[in-house]
Amino acid sequence: MMNRPRSRWSAPLALVTGSALLLLAACSGQAGIDPAEVDVPTPLPEGINFEPDISTAEADDSCDPLASYDPGSITAEQAREQLDSDDHISIGISQSTNLMGYRDPVTNQLEGFDIEIAEAIITELLGADAQITWVPMTSREREDAVNNDRVDMVVRTMTMNCGRWENVEFSTEYYSAGQRLLVPKDAGIESAEELTADQTVCTGESSTSPSNIAAVTEAQPVTVPDFNDCLVLLQQGTVDAVSTDETILAGMAIQDPTIEVVGEPFSDEPYGIAFQKGNTDLARYVNGVLADMRSDGRWQDIYDKWLAPRLGDATPPAAKYQD
CATH class of the missing domain: 3.40.190.10 (Periplasmic binding protein-like II)
Known part of the structure; x- marks a missing residue:
């Protein structure tokens, strides 16, 4: 029978094993020390505005827009x-x-x-x-x-x-189209009217959505340059809901089975x-x-x-x- 060549890792492995046991023993003697807490900031999209200026002016009805x-x-x-x-x-x-x-x-x-x-x-x-x-x-x-x-x-x-x-x-x-609301399925929210002043709703800037939100709820609008950023903000818990046209919300809901479109349209x-x-x-x-x-x-x-x-x-x- 041929002798099996000795692995070049054999001796170091024994040393590593022994060192590991000593390290575990040392750690076990320091009970009660909490692990260090690291504060990792939540990434936010560029241009996000948590307190946008929302127009309260009456809608311009000087024409028939259709x-x-x-x-x-x-x-x-x-x-x-x-x-x-x-x-x-x-x-x-x-x-x-x-x-x-x-x-x-x-x-x-x-x-x-x-x-x-x-x-x-x-x-x-x-x-x-x-x-x-x-x-x-x-x-x-x-x-x-x-x-x-x-x-x-x-x-x-x-x-x-x-x-x-x-x-x-x-x-x-x-x-x-019509504007509706997108929320987590376990949020217990069924319409925009149910939102309170301490909740936030994400929508796109330079759209008709922020004014529509302000007209139906006391929730704080949060705007972003592109409403697609709202989906990420909802998923990470930065905002409580997303509101824009139902066509756009339906597309977001396809991407995440834990969210849903709720309520009746509250704008044209x-x-x-x-x-x-x-x-x-x-x-x-x-x-x-x-x-x-x-x-x-x-x-x-x-x-x-x-x-x-x-x-x-x-x-x-x-x-x-x-x-």
Whole structure:
């Protein structure tokens, strides 16, 4: 029989074992000493505001925010004259809002309700082979993006109201949303009205949400530049709830089975596609495409694919024109 070679770790292992026993014996003789406490600060998103200024002014009702421009006989050629290029278009979107506009982590493709609405419009306007530049942006960037020629249009869960009509042109309403509440399932909260003054609610800045929250509850709004940061703040316990449009909240709930959307909608959030101020021919043409999508079933197919499983049955909002 061959002699097994002696391991080069044999002697050191014996020494280590003996040292470990001496160390354990020493530690056992120091009973009553508490371990050191380390205070690790909770990471917070850049731009978070725990005491934002919330407007208490009456809502501007000087216009009908749902009334856009009648399509008339505007052609695709006329509409393309208000683009920066005849064969290229840039679209402002979200790439991190589940269900509406997000980048699929598996395929790396943009997906969602807003994305497919935009794609249908682009196909009619420029053809199936159109060159598209998708431009991710926050809520705060939307108006400047169209007016500074960064994008040709914005399709990003944008609520139409009279204040925004002063700065951009809008399409007709392409989705009727409402603001609700997102909370942990074990929180025992069933509506925004149940929140108290010592609780906090996260939402996106430069949106209609902070004022809506202040109108229905005494809870303290907390704002962040991008409402997607609210999900992390809720999960780490920094805030008690999240409140924004139900479309956005439904997308957050998909990502975490311990949270849920609760309560009835407490605001009206009509979504419109935004264009540079003065680009009314482009708005008219898009309104014509949206009208066709309502009547031929394309809008319904997109809704049923992305939102119906989470938000229930719905039909396309009717078009309303100001001329």
